[in-house]
Amino acid sequence: MDQDGLxxxxxxxxxxxxxxxxxxxxERHERRLWCYTVSVTILLTAGIASFALPALLSQFxxxxxxxxxxxxRGLVGLxxxxxxxxxxxxxxxxxxRRQLTEQAHSVDKVEMLAxxxxxLAVLDSLTGLFNRRYAQQRLRDEIxxxxxxxxxxxxxxxxxxxxxxVNDNHGHxxxxxxxxxxxxxxxxxxxxxxxxxxxxxDEFLVLLPECKTGDVQCxxxxxxxxxxxxxxxxxxxxxxxxxxxxxPDESPEDLLRRADDALxxxxxxxxxxxxxxxxxx
Numbered sequence: 001m002d003q004d005g006l007x008x009x010x011x012x013x014x015x016x017x018x019x020x021x022x023x024x025x026x027e028r029h030e031r032r033l034w035c036y037t038v039s040v041t042i043l044l045t046a047g048i049a050s051f052a053l054p055a056l057l058s059q060f061x062x063x064x065x066x067x068x069x070x071x072x073r074g075l076v077g078l079x080x081x082x083x084x085x086x087x088x089x090x091x092x093x094x095x096x097r098r099q100l101t102e103q104a105h106s107v108d109k110v111e112m113l114a115x116x117x118x119x120l121a122v123l124d125s126l127t128g129l130f131n132r133r134y135a136q137q138r139l140r141d142e143i144x145x146x147x148x149x150x151x152x153x154x155x156x157x158x159x160x161x162x163x164x165x166v167n168d169n170h171g172h173x174x175x176x177x178x179x180x181x182x183x184x185x186x187x188x189x190x191x192x193x194x195x196x197x198x199x200x201x202d203e204f205l206v207l208l209p210e211c212k213t214g215d216v217q218c219x220x221x222x223x224x225x226x227x228x229x230x231x232x233x234x235x236x237x238x239x240x241x242x243x244x245x246x247x248p249d250e251s252p253e254d255l256l257r258r259a260d261d262a263l264x265x266x267x268x269x270x271x272x273x274x275x276x277x278x279x280x281x
Contacts, residue, residue, distance in 0.1 A: 028099070030093050037086045041079065124198040126176060127183035135205050137220035140251045142195075142209050146246055153246040154211035155255055156219065157263040158186070161270050162236045163202035170230045175202075178228045178237055189222035216243050240267040 024046075122134040130138070139155070146153050162184065167175040179202060186204060190196045195207040209216055226237040242263025246255055 005231070013148045026093055026097050029089070033086060033089055033093075037083070040082055045079075089112065119177075126185075127180055127198050129183050129187065129204070130195055130197035132199050132205075134196055135207065136252065137200065138195050139207060139256070141244060142207055143250075143252055143255070152212075153208045154208040154216055154243055155246070155259045156206040156208065156216060156241055156243040157199070157256075157259045157266055158204040158206065158223075159240050159263055160202040161240055165231075173226070174230050177230075181237070182226050182237055183262070184222070185223055185226045189219050211245070238270070240270050242266050 083259060122130055124131045142153050145151060160178065161179070163175065166178055179198070183198060183204070185194075186196045187204070189205060190208075193209055195205075197205045197207075199205040206219065209221070220241055223239065227234055228237055229235075240263060242254055242259050242261065242265065244258035
């Protein structure tokens, strides 16, 4: 779905990818520290062991033995200092990793909230298509592009025939099912650059940027044969359509009005022919 034009969501703080990269860097640094710790500890232990060998000590006098003993104590002190420093570093790294993990979770929650806000702002809660406000904003944007580049633009209004009878005879739940079935087919019938929206009630709006000759009929043909289950009956949904091509310097309101007029002209014809909203499949 295209998400341009109506709402821009920015998430404060460090992006989740940045947090994950920092966590990986900390883990590498932590492994290096452990390697240094093990290496230095082995070397110092080897040094102490070499000084402490009885075979070596037996060859020297008491004064030199005292000197060796002081050296051994000095090495032990270095080991303790180094070990304490490494433990401190490990504690600091663990604390930082904990903070970054919490921040990553917070960023994920904010992103989920931002996505929900986006959906509420631009999507119809029942059908999942774009809502009326977003469609109107996109229409203004597409008209601006038409003026800049001279591309064609077509607007289609769609209306389910005698939809009120579906609600009256089968209930509002059946009406919602009919709307969802039609919306799902409409979404598949349009291109990625098109905008399919529920304009209100049982009325839908489609924006076709750079619409070529015959594209409108192709979309309408793909909408034929939509079925809905009404109790034990599987029924086809019929609809009326009206469309208009953008004229130079035309306002969005005038373009929508012409498409709406075409829709209701075709809808009157359907009523005169007594076409029901649903036909047995």
